[in-house]
Amino acid sequence: MLNWEKPELELIRAEWPEGTSPKVKGIFTCRTGGVSSGPWGGPEGIMGLNVGPHVGDADACVRMNRTIVGQLVPSAPKWLSQVHGAEVLHADEIEGAPEADASWTMTPGVVCAVMTADCLPVFLADRSGRAVAAVHAGWRSLAAGVLEKSVETLKKALGDDADLVAWFGPRIGPDEFETGEDVLTAMLERLPEARDAFKPAGDGHYKADLAMLARQALAKAGVTDVTDCGLSTAADPARFWSYRRDGARSGRHAALAWIEA
Numbered sequence: 001m002l003n004w005e006k007p008e009l010e011l012i013r014a015e016w017p018e019g020t021s022p023k024v025k026g027i028f029t030c031r032t033g034g035v036s037s038g039p040w041g042g043p044e045g046i047m048g049l050n051v052g053p054h055v056g057d058a059d060a061c062v063r064m065n066r067t068i069v070g071q072l073v074p075s076a077p078k079w080l081s082q083v084h085g086a087e088v089l090h091a092d093e094i095e096g097a098p099e100a101d102a103s104w105t106m107t108p109g110v111v112c113a114v115m116t117a118d119c120l121p122v123f124l125a126d127r128s129g130r131a132v133a134a135v136h137a138g139w140r141s142l143a144a145g146v147l148e149k150s151v152e153t154l155k156k157a158l159g160d161d162a163d164l165v166a167w168f169g170p171r172i173g174p175d176e177f178e179t180g181e182d183v184l185t186a187m188l189e190r191l192p193e194a195r196d197a198f199k200p201a202g203d204g205h206y207k208a209d210l211a212m213l214a215r216q217a218l219a220k221a222g223v224t225d226v227t228d229c230g231l232s233t234a235a236d237p238a239r240f241w242s243y244r245r246d247g248a249r250s251g252r253h254a255a256l257a258w259i260e261a
Contacts, residue, residue, distance in 0.1 A: 008047055009033025010239065011072070014123055014167040014257070017225040021129025023108070026257040027072065028121060028169045028229075030239045034065035039249040043238045050241070051079075052115050052252030069254050077113035077256055078103055084140035088133075088153045101141045102150045104133035106157060108261040113254060117243040118233050120171035120210045121255035124150055124223070127163040134257045139179070142213050143186040151221035166218055166226045169255050172244055173232025174199070174209035183208060191216045 014026030032042035034049030040057040041048035087100035112134035119138030187194035197212035233240035241251040
C-alpha cells in the first residue's frame with residue numbers, strides 16, 4: 001500500500017458511527033484519477049477512474065484503473081461479478097471474480113470490494129474492528145435480502161457479542177430515483193414499512209429512497225447504528241457516474257472496505 005494519492009484522484013472515506021475501531025477502513029472512489037476517456041472519463045472526457053470491465057471501456061484502461069485503486073489499499077481488492085442478488089462470499093476465499101453482491105472478512109489486510117453507479121454501497125463492520133463487509137445494495141439486491149444475509153453471515157462468524165455498525169456511500173438520491181409499481185411491490189414483500197420510502201410521482205410512478213429501504217432492512221436484521229454520506233450520484237455529474245443518468249456506458253466506482261493490520 002502506497003501512502004500517496006494523485007492530485008486529481010478524489011476519495012470519499014467512510015465515517016463510521018461513534019465508537020467504531022479506527023482499524024476499520026473504507027473508501028469510495030470518485031470519477032477522476034484514472035486513465036479512461038470518453039463516457040468513462042471525467043467530466044471533461046479524460047482521466048476517468050472506471051473500474052467496471054463490463055461497460056465498454058478499453059480493457060487496458062480498466063486494468064490500469066484497478067491497479068491505481070489497488071495502490072490505495074493494503075492488498076489487491078477482491079472483485080466480484082455482481083448480479084443484483086443476495087450471495088455473500090468470504091473474501092479470503094475469493095479467486096477471480098465470482099458472481100455475488102457482497103463479501104466479508106475477519107482477516108486484516110484483505111480488501112472487500114463492490115462496484116456501483118447508482119446502487120447503494122453499504123459497508124458493515126463490527127464496532128470492535130473484528131470484521132468488515134462490503135455490500136452492493138441496489139433495489140433488486142435489497143428485495144432479495146442481501147443486507148439481512150450479510151448481517152446474518154457476520155453475526156454467525158462473530159458470535160453472540162457481535163456489535164455491528166454500517167456506513168452508506170454515494171447512490172442515486174430520492175429525488176432522482178423514479179420507479180414503477182413493480183419496485184414498490186417487490187420491496188413490500190421484503191420490508192413491511194417499505195411504502196414510507198416511496199413518494200407518488202404520477203402515472204403509477206414513485207420516487208424511491210434507497211437509503212431508507214436499506215435502513216429498514218438493517219433494522220430488521222438488528223443493525224440500527226448507521227452513518228450516511230448523503231451524496232447522490234445522479235445529482236452530481238462532476239464527481240460521479242450514474243447509470244440512470246448516463247446509460248449503459250456509465251463507468252463504475254469502487255467501494256472498498258478492510259481491517260488495518
